[in-house]
Amino acid sequence: MSRLSKLAVNAEGFVFDPDFGDVFTVNPTGLSILDGMRNNKPAGVIAEELKQKYGVTLDEVEKDIFDFNSQLRLHRLT
Amino acid sequence: MKNECIVGISGINAVDNPGPGVGLARALRDDRQLNVKIVGLAYDAMEPGIYLDWLIDKSFILPYPSSGKDAFIQRLAYIKQSYGLDFIFPSLDSELPLYAGYCGEIEKLGIRLFVPEPEQLRLRDKERLPETAKKIGIDSPGTKVVRSYLELPGAIKQTGLPVMVKGAMCSAFKAHTGKEAADFFSKIVSQWGYPVILQEVVKGDEMNVVGVGDGQGGLIGQVGIKKMWITSLGKIWTGVTVKNRPMLRAAETFVREYRWKGPFELECIVDGDTVYLIEINPRFPAWSYFAAGVGVNLPANTVRRAFGLPYAGNNDYEAGKLYIRYTYETITGLDAFQDITIKGEN
Numbered sequence: 001m002s003r004l005s006k007l008a009v010n011a012e013g014f015v016f017d018p019d020f021g022d023v024f025t026v027n028p029t030g031l032s033i034l035d036g037m038r039n040n041k042p043a044g045v046i047a048e049e050l051k052q053k054y055g056v057t058l059d060e061v062e063k064d065i066f067d068f069n070s071q072l073r074l075h076r077l078t
Numbered sequence: 079m080k081n082e083c084i085v086g087i088s089g090i091n092a093v094d095n096p097g098p099g100v101g102l103a104r105a106l107r108d109d110r111q112l113n114v115k116i117v118g119l120a121y122d123a124m125e126p127g128i129y130l131d132w133l134i135d136k137s138f139i140l141p142y143p144s145s146g147k148d149a150f151i152q153r154l155a156y157i158k159q160s161y162g163l164d165f166i167f168p169s170l171d172s173e174l175p176l177y178a179g180y181c182g183e184i185e186k187l188g189i190r191l192f193v194p195e196p197e198q199l200r201l202r203d204k205e206r207l208p209e210t211a212k213k214i215g216i217d218s219p220g221t222k223v224v225r226s227y228l229e230l231p232g233a234i235k236q237t238g239l240p241v242m243v244k245g246a247m248c249s250a251f252k253a254h255t256g257k258e259a260a261d262f263f264s265k266i267v268s269q270w271g272y273p274v275i276l277q278e279v280v281k282g283d284e285m286n287v288v289g290v291g292d293g294q295g296g297l298i299g300q301v302g303i304k305k306m307w308i309t310s311l312g313k314i315w316t317g318v319t320v321k322n323r324p325m326l327r328a329a330e331t332f333v334r335e336y337r338w339k340g341p342f343e344l345e346c347i348v349d350g351d352t353v354y355l356i357e358i359n360p361r362f363p364a365w366s367y368f369a370a371g372v373g374v375n376l377p378a379n380t381v382r383r384a385f386g387l388p389y390a391g392n393n394d395y396e397a398g399k400l401y402i403r404y405t406y407e408t409i410t411g412l413d414a415f416q417d418i419t420i421k422g423e424n
Contacts, residue, residue, distance in 0.1 A: 008397075008398060016397075016398045018320060018321050018397030018398060019320060019321060019322050019323070019397075020283060020304065020320060020322060020348065021283065021285070021303075021304030021306070021318045021319075021320040021322075021397075022283075023318075076350055
């Protein structure tokens with residue numbers, strides 16, 4: 001089971017890692033990306049969904065997803 | 079439990095560096111089916127547990143273990159005879175060699191114990207830590223045992239700076255310079271004597287496991303936690319339950335490999351997939367009530383096991399439960415203080 005799938009995530013963006021006891025908060029965009037990743041959606045699908053949801057360009061959401069992924073790697077969650 | 083069971087608990091010094099006793103008493107009280115009376119075994123009239131009469135029914139002053147086993151055992155015999163004493167949880171490092179070494183003599187008084195064998199107790203020696211860590215499949219920080227002041231500079235050269243300077247049984251300080259290390263070294267030697275242990279500083283999260291081994295290779299239960307906030311003395315103030323599999327697996331292996339009997343605490347630093355063993359404590363830690371609070375009542379289950387009573391086999395707990403220590407005051411008359419000072423019991 002990946003660390004990402006073990007995370008306890010609530011609707012307000014509070015995230016708890018049961019293996020390491022770390023606590024994170026994510027904003028609504030981050031929560032949408034995290035939900036998508038935890039549901040094994042391809043990055044392209046997550047980007048398209050975000051684009052529709054927030055009415056922004058594909059370039060912008062791709063940058064957000066890239067930044068979010070960097071944060072996950074920094075915290076060794078992926 | 080049909081008949082009353084009188085349980086003695088030491089370490090009722092609920093102070094800034096708290097002993098485990100008051101938490102153990104709370105855990106035992108939480109098991110409503112256990113018909114227990116609790117006896118506080120104190121070494122000083124000022125130990126707060128003596129005055130917490132909603133948790134501890136009666137307290138006695140014991141002679142220090144360093145005064146010899148005869149005086150100590152005579153005192154236990156007196157308590158057994160005058161008030162009753164069926165079981166003891168020794169909770170302090172300094173008294174464990176005595177309880178482990180003279181377990182047979184104490185049990186002949188009709189007082190049961192659930193403590194490690196003297197050989198098992200030696201596993202806590204910090205100089206044996208690397209060997210133990212290897213046997214249970216985890217890592218340990220680089221460790222040097224220093225037996226004289228002359229050896230200190232060479233040892234620092236090998237471990238590097240910063241370095242943890244530790245007494246063989248108690249005390250640990252982080253030194254950032256050679257001068258600081260020398261000062262801590264002298265402080266530890268004057269208080270605890272030789273050897274002094276130098277331990278490489280490793281990075282990661284401070285996580286601990288509390289558990290109880292049944293003496294046959296099985297676990298009576300275990301709970302893993304992460305320290306979120308500590309005091310200036312390094313004691314936990316806020317923590318959270320975790321299910322870090324490599325650390326919990328190491329605790330299971332520890333109990334199986336050494337057929338550990340009794341309570342234990344493994345202090346670890348966890349850095350990703352690497353778990354470092356920092357210390358083994360052969361007793362309950364001061365935060366043991368945390369385990370009872372999340373449904374794994376280790377003290378009550380230990381008493382149950384010792385008396386052949388059934389106990390919960392399912393020791394699962396939820397990750398993400400918080401532990402918050404807080405301060406509290408109690409006000410009482412002078413009577414209890416007078417009694418414990420003059421008669422050695424209240």
